[in-house]
Amino acid sequence: MIMTSRIVFRPVLPEDYPRLYEMESDPATSLTWRYRGHLPPIEEYEWALWRQTQQIMVVEGRSTGTIVGYLQLHDTDLRAGNASFSLYSGPEHRGSGLVMEGLMAFCEWAFGNWPIRWLYAHSFEHNVGAFESGLRRGEAVRLGVLRERMVVDGELTDVHVIGIERDAWLASPLRRRFNQLRARQPEPGPFPS
C-alpha cells in the first residue's frame, strides 16, 4: 500500500469489483477500453478483468474513500524484463490528477517489487495526452506510433507506444518529490480505528 495526502494505492479486493464494473460501464470509454464495447456481464467480469493480468492496483481518493481508478500490470515478460500497464480513470475523476498520482505510485511499486526494466503502455491517439507531461519531463518516452492500428467507432486511429524505463524512473526528480510527499504521510495502522 502507498499513501499520499490525496490517494491510497492498494491491491484490488473482490469487494471492489462492483465499483470497477460501474466505472468501466461508462459509455464514453466503452469502445476504447480493453473490452472494445463488449463489457462482459457481471458474472463473467472477474475472469475478464484478470485476463493476461498479473496484478491490479486500485487508486482510492482519501477524501471520499471512493475508488477513482485502477492500474493493471499485464503481459509480464520476466525473460525480457518488461511488462505492460493499463490505467483507467473513473469518469467523474478524469482531470483530477488522482489517477496520474496513482501512476507514480504504480511505477514506485512495480519497479520496487518486480524484476522489470521497462513498463510499456499502448495508448490511443485521443488518450495519449495523459502521458504528455511525463514525456516532456522525460520519465516516459514515446517508443513509436503504430499508424492506423485500430478501428474505433468506424475511424482508424493511431496507437502510441509509451515506455517508462526503470533507471529513468529511479533517477527522476518527479519520483523524489513523490516520495517526499509520501514520507509526510502517517503510515496506516494494521486495524482501522
Place this chain on the structure above:
Amino acid sequence: MSSGEQPIDQPEVATWRLAEATDVPFVYRLVTQIDPRWYRFSRHGLEPSAMIELMGSIAAGAIVQDAAGQPVACAILTDSSESGTGTFEYYALPTAHAQQCATQVVSELLGAVFVASSPRRLYVERFENDPVLLGDVAHLFTTEVVLPDFLSIDGVYETRATLVLTAEAWREWSETSAEVTQ
C-alpha cells in the same frame, strides 16, 4: 559439362507449401536452433507441450523447402484482427543455405498473405541482429516502434523493432514488379 548437369553456381530453387500438423517437429527444431529469436515461442522457454499448444493456436503457416524437399524455414500469420492488421513471423534454420532459400520465396509468401487475408497493415517484429530474410522487399517495410535493449541474447541486449508493410505499398510494388517481368 555433360547434358543435364546443373552449373555449380546456379542457385537452387526453393519452394513453399502450407504447413501441416506433421511439420510440428520441424518447427520445434527450428525454434530451438534459433532460440530465443522466435520470441513468440521462446518467451516462456522451450517446454515442448506448451510450445505445441501454442503452435496449435496459429491459424495459418507455410513451410519453405529447399530443392531437395527438406524444410528449411517457416512462416506464420498471427494476431489477425478485426481492425485489418496481422503479424508475419518468418524464421529460417541458422544456415546460409536455409536463409538463402527463405529470402528467395519471401515475396511469394507475402503475396499469398495479402491474397488470403487482405490485411491493411502487416507487421514484422525483429531483434536487431536477426538475419534479414525479407530479401528484395525489405525496403517496403517502415519502422514504427523501437523497444531499446529489449532482450539479452548471448549476453548482449538487443533492440526489438516493429516494422510495417501497408497494403498500398505492397500493391504498388506488386504491380511494378509484374510490369517488369512481362
